[in-house]
Amino acid sequence: MQIQRTLKTQLQNDLLNSGKVIVLYGPRQAGKTTLSKMIIEETGLKSLMINADQLKYIDILSSRDLKLLQSLVSGYQLLFIDEGQRIPEIGINLKILHDELPELKVLVTGSSSFLLSDRVSEALTGRKKIHTLLPVSMSELAMDFNAFELNDQLNERLIYGMYPEVITTKNKIEKEEYLREITTSYLYKDILELETIRYPMKIRDLLRLLAFQVGAQVSMNELCNSLKLNRETVERYLFLLEQSFIIFRMNAFSRNPRNEVSKSQKFYFYDNGIRNMLIDNLSGMESRNDVGALWEGFIIAERKKKLLYEQKHVNTYFWRTYAGAELDFVEEVNNNMTAFEIKFKKPRLKAPKAWTDHYGNDFHCITRENFLEFVV
Template sequence: MIKRTIEENIKQQLQGKRKIIVLYGPRQVGKTTLINSVISDFRGKVLKINADEQLYNDVLSSRDFSKLKGLTEGYDLLFIDEAQRVTDIGINLKILYDNLPELKIIVTGSSSLDLANRVNEPLTGRIITNNLYPISILEWQNFTGLNNFEINRQLEELILYGMYPEIFSWQNFNQKRKYLEDLCNSYLYKDILSLANIKYPEKLNQLLKLLAYQTGQLVSLQELATTLQIHRDALTNYINLLEKSFVIFRLSGLNRNLRKEVVKMDKIYFYDTGVRNTLINDFNSLQFRNDKGQLWENFILSERMKVNAYNETFVNSYFWRTYSGAELDLVEEKDGRITGYEFKWGSKNSKAPVSWTENYKASSFSCINTENFMQWLKQDEKII
């Protein structure tokens, strides 16, 4: 099993001050496997429940303490998998938490959308939340023992097929593509459609393809809405839905000088480049692709996001662009310090734009390419 960086975090949470531990993440990302590993050496009696099973679902949504107590009596730890399936899960967890002070609770959800809405308000002050993403390249290196040079030789395959755990169990490229197609059809669409009232589901598919083609580019919501022939409010709702379902994430523009800097449009990226390539049905070698720069930018941003999240690094992330065309792919603001980054495929290097150094004199700058990206990601790596 590939050891996940946040496993030790969750173990410490389980041993620390009593809280309900919540693990969010998309389907197939390894949430159940991770929690089973966390609780494998737990000293106490564990009740594992899959909320897809109606028998347990009825009790867990009952708001009846006698039923809830009857279900959990004699157990030291309750693990609810796919907890977003339970009606009023937050209120029922609150009843358990408030009335059974010795019971430890862990829940997982395949989408933060429904689970977050049902959990956050009833359980204010009672929960610790964690996010699990596709395998990080640092987790993959720790698992395989490959050095940076050997990882670099695998880089194109990792970018093309992405980092979902099961993708590593398939050796044949056709099998990898088939898995990704099944993954997209099962979680990108069906789960999202079941969790929200989407009036035109076919528009969601069209939107994802448009976003896939515009990876790394400024995205105009009005232009997308016009192309899809839907209201801008509906489009905004779709994008929020895709964000909460761990399909895409956004970067906003750094806003320090409104007259010079582009801040009204966002850039949108995919959590997994394999999913992005599946949406546009393109797995050609990078040497034959015009979008290899976009793919590299998306891949490295996703990896940086994982590192920051797992290390609990409190950082604000932006892109930077001026109306004159100067730009940086990533700007991080941490503890008052600003650092700009430009991503280049291969061994290419670059200098900071003159307008960046003139306007942000106290900032620093780095060019991240395929030769130094592993060292960059490892700067604050949490040892696992």
């Protein structure tokens, strides 16, 4: 099964027509290389495809030498560099190629956005277009499956997640082996290779703590105490995990600090399968005690993908008062607020009065019955 990706048309159009270096970010194993090769094949252009693990290319692509760079790409119309963050001086060399060989199309992928971004941002100011590819979205699966089929697959998506190979692998044992490989071999690779981590085992411990707290407010003090690390170190680890597309955070919404929680935050995983493997629980939905957390994390991650691919700039929050009233998800667009409660089964009929009194009645409850309207 070839999974269709929402980014494909825009990425291909930018590559062919923008006149800029195209940078494709995303977590490892999300399908960046597969998508790139598909696009390149469809262009029909003579293409040089480079894996940055190959040492024979690294010296030239980090040389700052126009003659060497010209010798490498001579006769090609398109240059593809996979895992470009592994090449020293990648930004300045891409700048040279862009400025001196303007007819050459360039596509670069990178898993560790924090490093690649540092190396390309300044050098390629005004010369790049950036796209982010996350694990497969429900909106992408909807290109091949109807609503009945998507609902039929839902429990599996909630347990095993949305990585391409997980979706295309039918055998559950093989799915588990693949997720285990990701969480042991790939998940921390960028961080441990590219950042000096004094306590590498603490990264996994931190992720496990967050995995058990999906949907709950996270206390930085509790994380620091549990990990026996100072706040600065924990904050740095969280930043690296976010930049590696493993987790994302959501802040509390408040315009009334006296009554509303304003400084708290929640953390979610981009993929349920990764979260479930971290806590060693791939049990079926019928035997789990964390269904609410699984559902909330899944819906919010899928909504995040949808907004990203539709290029909609929306501020997202959760909301809670000190008296205990709360909402799982709030979207703010042009100062207009829309509130959501996320329930797997029993719907919530209306927002808390403390919300409607101050922010209006635009409220929706996302359940298994209507979730496709929200994420597709």
